Every structure is written in structure tokens, then in C-alpha cells.
Amino acid sequence: xxxxxxxxxxxxxxxxxxxxxxxxxxxxxxxxxxxxxxxxxxxxxxxxxxxxxxxxxxxxxxxxxxxxxxxxxxxxxxxxxxxxxxxxxxxxxxxxxxxxxxxxxxxxxxxxxxxxxxxxxxxxxxxxxxxxxxxxxxxxxxxxxxxxxxxxxxxxxxxxxxxxxxxxxxxxxxxxxxxxxxxxxxxxxxxxxxxxxxxxxxxxxxxxxxxxxxxxxxxxxxxxxxxxxxxxxxxxxxxxxxxxxxxxxxxxxxxxxxxxxxxxxxxxxx
Amino acid sequence: xxxxxxxxxxxxxxxxxxxxxxxxxxxxxxxxxxxxxxxxxxxxxxxxxxxxxxxxxxxxxxxxxxxxxxxxxxxxxxxxxxxxxxxxxxxxxxxxxxxxxxxxxxxxxxxxxxxxxxxxxxxxxxxxxxxxxxxxxxxxxxxxxxxxxxxxxxxxxxxxxxxxxxxxxxxxxxxxxxxxxxxxxxxxxxxxxxxxxxxxxxxxxxxxxxxxxxxxxxxxxxxxxxxxxxxxxxxxxxxxxxxxxxxxxxxxxxxxxxxxxxxxxxxxxx
Numbered sequence: 001x002x003x004x005x006x007x008x009x010x011x012x013x014x015x016x017x018x019x020x021x022x023x024x025x026x027x028x029x030x031x032x033x034x035x036x037x038x039x040x041x042x043x044x045x046x047x048x049x050x051x052x053x054x055x056x057x058x059x060x061x062x063x064x065x066x067x068x069x070x071x072x073x074x075x076x077x078x079x080x081x082x083x084x085x086x087x088x089x090x091x092x093x094x095x096x097x098x099x100x101x102x103x104x105x106x107x108x109x110x111x112x113x114x115x116x117x118x119x120x121x122x123x124x125x126x127x128x129x130x131x132x133x134x135x136x137x138x139x140x141x142x143x144x145x146x147x148x149x150x151x152x153x154x155x156x157x158x159x160x161x162x163x164x165x166x167x168x169x170x171x172x173x174x175x176x177x178x179x180x181x182x183x184x185x186x187x188x189x190x191x192x193x194x195x196x197x198x199x200x201x202x203x204x205x206x207x208x209x210x211x212x213x214x215x216x217x218x219x220x221x222x223x224x225x226x227x228x229x230x231x232x233x234x235x236x237x238x239x240x241x242x243x244x245x246x247x248x249x250x251x252x253x254x255x256x257x258x259x260x261x262x263x264x265x266x267x268x269x270x
Numbered sequence: 271x272x273x274x275x276x277x278x279x280x281x282x283x284x285x286x287x288x289x290x291x292x293x294x295x296x297x298x299x300x301x302x303x304x305x306x307x308x309x310x311x312x313x314x315x316x317x318x319x320x321x322x323x324x325x326x327x328x329x330x331x332x333x334x335x336x337x338x339x340x341x342x343x344x345x346x347x348x349x350x351x352x353x354x355x356x357x358x359x360x361x362x363x364x365x366x367x368x369x370x371x372x373x374x375x376x377x378x379x380x381x382x383x384x385x386x387x388x389x390x391x392x393x394x395x396x397x398x399x400x401x402x403x404x405x406x407x408x409x410x411x412x413x414x415x416x417x418x419x420x421x422x423x424x425x426x427x428x429x430x431x432x433x434x435x436x437x438x439x440x441x442x443x444x445x446x447x448x449x450x451x452x453x454x455x456x457x458x459x460x461x462x463x464x465x466x467x468x469x470x471x472x473x474x475x476x477x478x479x480x481x482x483x484x485x486x487x488x489x490x491x492x493x494x495x496x497x498x499x500x501x502x503x504x505x506x507x508x509x510x511x512x513x514x515x516x517x518x519x520x521x522x523x524x525x526x527x528x529x530x531x532x533x534x535x536x537x538x539x540x
Contacts, residue, residue: 104491105491105493106493107449138409139408139409139447139448140409142447143447143491144475149447149448149449153449176412177412177419178419179377179420179423204413205478205480206476206479208477210410210476220413221370221374221375222375226375
């Protein structure tokens with residue numbers, strides 16, 4: 001299945017699958033990469049996870065996530081996330097930067113906090129061979145999860161650092177609506193700052209809390225192929241990771257969801 | 271209560287109040303303006319509503335809404351909305367422009383449809399003494415309600431027309447997250463295109479469907495006073511309308527909500 005040469009499955013998409021089952025299925029289906037999350041990795045064991053994916057020949061395309069610089073997470077936890085990324089053999093730690101501090105109403109001030117935390121974390125990450133990938137989240141998360149709402153903002157935060165240290169995540173779910181995103185993708189590509197490309201479709205109505213309604217590829221309003229072509233045209237040649245948080249998919253058989261996701265990737269993205 | 275000199279209550283904020291009760295309460299509380307919606311106006315009767323508010327000396331600050339140019343609404347319905355605005359004596363018809371056509375994935379194409387419909391509607395509205403006010407909606411509504419997600423996009427759509435014919439709505443709920451909105455407000459003000467200024471706060475978690483979670487003033491993350499000062503600095507001197515869609519508020523006594531909203535306006539906006 002050379003069609004899947006760039007495909008990566010984020011483990012949250014099929015979080016109902018135990019890690020060994022996910023790894024086995026990836027090998028069987030010819031899926032070459034997985035994106036991992038810290039919590040399930042910790043549950044299975046960091047070293048055990050690293051060995052499992054290494055022995056299977058899988059690439060770990062990203063580790064989610066560091067960040068929350070404005071609220072709970074301190075520098076220690078973020079350095080630990082870097083260490084875990086290094087241990088898993090992935091070059092890319094995804095950052096969800098955090099929203100407003102408690103009681104805060106000042107988004108530029110929150111972004112200034114994020115800039116300060118990056119300045120502290122980036123050199124440490126570089127010393128461990130890990131790139132930081134700032135993920136702009138959809139503006140509906142600006143208050144409580146991520147004050148970085150656009151690729152332009154993410155690139156402005158990345159700019160003080162070498163591209164090999166700090167870049168961005170282009171996730172279609174978060175940026176599809178933004179008429180300035182195509183130009184930002186081109187710029188990010190030219191600067192070598194596209195550190196991850198993630199896919200999810202946009203479906204409505206959104207569920208309460210708006211966290212678990214990311215659409216399966218092809219079910220929504222995102223022109224996924226156009227986005228893949230756009231990112232390719234910007235010079236990106238890396239993995240294409242599918243990351244869905246979706247209650248309906250989580251209620252289904254995980255292997256079915258995985259196979260369906262790979263089929264839909266071929267049909268709607270390539 | 272000269273504090274309320276610019277205050278307007280959008281009737282959806284207290285939709286549990288029958289129109290005569292709302293009008294009586296506004297007179298009693300010294301609230302000089304109301305924003306109306308077509309459906310409850312039709313229910314009470316267009317002429318009866320016009321007489322009720324006129325006799326009470328209330329200004330109708332806006333009529334919601336025309337639009338949905340990309341989907342259901344045809345030109346006839348939008349001309350009818352203009353006629354109703356004229357009959358109610360309001361200068362401002364708010365436009366919620368519509369999202370993607372069924373099966374569509376092309377937001378720029380949807381915005382082109384909107385531009386075409388505006389070209390048809392604006393001269394008719396002008397002939398009736400009604401200004402069209404394009405309301406950018408939060409990007410979480412881009413697919414299904416409004417392909418116009420930013421003030422910049424709304425201003426670009428308004429630009430071909432005289433400011434007296436087509437302008438924009440600045441609604442804090444929809445634009446508070448946007449780091450480009452302050453500059454757009456300044457530009458809109460300089461061009462004389464701020465046709466309505468509406469307030470709602472941003473609270474999380476969002477409810478399912480994300481339509482009925484607009485926060486009561488002061489409950490959320492929007493710096494309402496800073497936005498009022500920004501719009502004032504842009505030269506806007508018109509009404510400040512509070513439009514909340516909120517299940518919790520709708521479940522309460524309408525008069526209590528109205529009085530509380532006026533108090534919060536004084537506390538958080540002035």
C-alpha cells in the first residue's frame with residue numbers, strides 16, 4: 001500500500017485500541033507512522049512504548065503535547081515532555097500553548113507569556129534533538145485552551161527561533177476557515193517551519209464542549225485534498241497525520257475505524 | 271438613568287418577555303432602544319410592533335436579520351426584511367450572510383455569492399432608507415451560518431458600496447479573539463461603516479450546537495470596556511446593543527434578566 005507512504009495515525013483517533021493492537025494493525029495495513037499522546041504512553045510505559053514502536057519499524061511522527069504555558073503546566077513538565085519525545089524517537093513535540101490565565105481577558109498578554117516560555121524551552125528541546133511545533137487552535141478554543149488562534153500568530157511566535165527549533169502544526173480542523181492561512185502555509189513552508197501536518201474534517205453541529213466532534217475525513221466541509229496540495233506546494237514532504245477526537249468513532253471497533261480512516265485518506269486526501 | 275443613554279436591549283436576550291412587557295420595562299428603566307427580530311415581530315404583527323415602539327418613544331436600533339444568501343433565503347425574502355426594517359423605523363438591517371451551500375467546501379466561493387447578493391440588495395435597501403450591516407460571525411459558524419468570519423472580510427464585502435448603504439456589525443462575541451479586529455474597527459470607523467455595535471461575553475464550556483451559550487456581560491473573557499473604548503475611538507457614537515442567546519438566561523424571569531443586563535452594562539461597559 002504505497003498510497004500510505006506518508007500516512008500517520010494519531011493514536012487518539014483510535015484511542016479504544018490498546019497500543020500493541022494499534023502497532024500490530026499499522027504493520028499489517030502498511031501504515032508507517034503513529035502520533036502518540038503522553039498520557040497513554042505513560043500508561044503503557046515510556047520505554048515499553050519506545051521499544052514497541054521501534055521493533056515494529058514504525059515512525060513516531062509527533063508527540064502530543066507540551067504547552068499550557070499560560071496556566072497549569074510549568075517548565076518542568078514541558079522539559080519532561082521534551083525528554084519523552086526524545087525517548088520515543090520523534091523529532092516533533094506538539095505544543096498546545098494554553099488559553100487565558102484564570103480571570104484573564106488579555107489575549108496578547110497570554111501570547112507574551114507563551115513567547116517567554118518558548119524562549120526557555122526551545123534551547124532545551126534543541127539540545128535533546130526535539131523540535132517544538134506550535135499548533136494554532138481554532139478560535140473557539142482561544143479562551144480556555146490556546147491563545148494562538150491562527151497560523152500567522154504561530155509563525156510570529158516561532159520567528160525568533162531557528163526553524164529547526166520551533167515551527168508550526170498545520171491542522172486542517174483548526175485553520176480551514178482562515179482566509180489568511182494559505183499565505184501563512186506558503187510562508188511556513190518557505191521558512192521550513194511546517195513541522196507537522198494534521199487532518200480532520202469539520203462537521204456540524206458541534207458537540208457540547210466542542211472537543212470531541214472532529215469529523216472523519218470526507219464527512220465535512222474541509223477540502224482536504226486542496227489543503228494537502230497547498231502544504232505540498234509549500235515544500236512539505238513529511239507525514240500526514242490524521243487526528244480525530246470523535247465520540248462516534250470512539251464508540252466503534254477500533255480496527256474498523258483505523259481501516260476506514262486509511263481508506264478515506266486515500267480517497268479524500270491523495 | 272443617563273448611563274443608559276446608548277444602551278439597547280436586543281429582544282432575543284429576553285425572548286421570554288412578550289413585546290408589550292419588554293417595551294413597558296424599557297420605558298420604566300430608561301432604556302431608550304431595542305433590537306428586534308423578524309420572527310417575534312411577525313408574531314406580534316409588523317404594524318402593531320411599529321406602533322408599540324413608536325408610541326413608547328423607543329428607538330429600534332437594528333432588525334435581525336436578512337442574509338443567508340448562500341443557502342435558503344432568496345432575494346424576495348431579503349427585500350421583505352428590508353421592508354420590515356423600514357416599517358419599524360430602524361435604519362439598520364443586520365445580515366447573517368449564510369455558510370456553505372449544501373455539499374460545498376469552498377468558502378471564497380460562498381463569499382462571492384454573498385457579494386453578488388449584496389449588489390442586488392443594497393440599492394433596494396438604500397431606496398427604502400435602510401443600511402445593510404454585514405455581521406461577521408465567529409469562525410465556528412463558518413460552515414453552517416456565515417462564511418464571513420472576520421471584520422476584514424466583512425469590510426471587503428462592504429467596500430464596493432457607499433458606507434451609507436453597506437457597513438458592518440461589530441459584535442464582541444464574534445470578533446473578540448481576532449488580533450486583526452482592532453485595526454479593522456479603526457478602519458470601519460474611519461469609513462463610517464460601523465452600523466451596529468453589539469455585546470456579548472465569551473464563556474466556556476460551549477453548549478452543544480454552540481448557539482445558545484453567549485455569556486452575560488461580565489461573566490466571561492471579553493474585555494467589554496476595552497472594546498467599547500475601541501469602537502468609540504473609531505468614531506462610533508451610536509447605540510450599544512446587548513444580544514445574548516443563553517439558555518440559562520431564558521429560563522429566568524425576563525424582567526430580572528433585563529434589569530441585571532442594564533446593571534452589568536453600567537458596571538462592565540461604561
